[in-house]
Amino acid sequence: MKYTKEHGDLILSKIKGSNCDLCNSHKWEMQNNLFYIQEFNSPSTENPGNAAVPLVIMACMDCGNTKLINAIKLGIVDTNGELLPVKRAVNN
Numbered sequence: 001m002k003y004t005k006e007h008g009d010l011i012l013s014k015i016k017g018s019n020c021d022l023c024n025s026h027k028w029e030m031q032n033n034l035f036y037i038q039e040f041n042s043p044s045t046e047n048p049g050n051a052a053v054p055l056v057i058m059a060c061m062d063c064g065n066t067k068l069i070n071a072i073k074l075g076i077v078d079t080n081g082e083l084l085p086v087k088r089a090v091n092n
Contacts, residue, residue, distance in 0.1 A: 025062040
């Protein structure tokens with residue numbers, strides 16, 4: 001799912017001043033899409049479930065270190081997986 005430039009600006013405002021853990025750079029690049037990691041279950045699991053976490057992906061422009069940030073905790077996606085309007089996201 002793509003998010004808007006306004007969502008991207010909101011994300012950057014929430015993580016401002018964050019330096020890379022590996023090289024200490026402060027230059028980050030973000031994908032303008034949300035991704036998700038799905039819970040892994042063995043094929044032998046009786047009830048496999050489908051828990052998933054929507055993520056914003058940031059990569060350091062100097063060394064490539066990649067961070068996955070929970071989009072629900074950032075306030076840009078609701079718990080049903082719907083993208084929130086920026087005005088509503090700002091209030092979260």
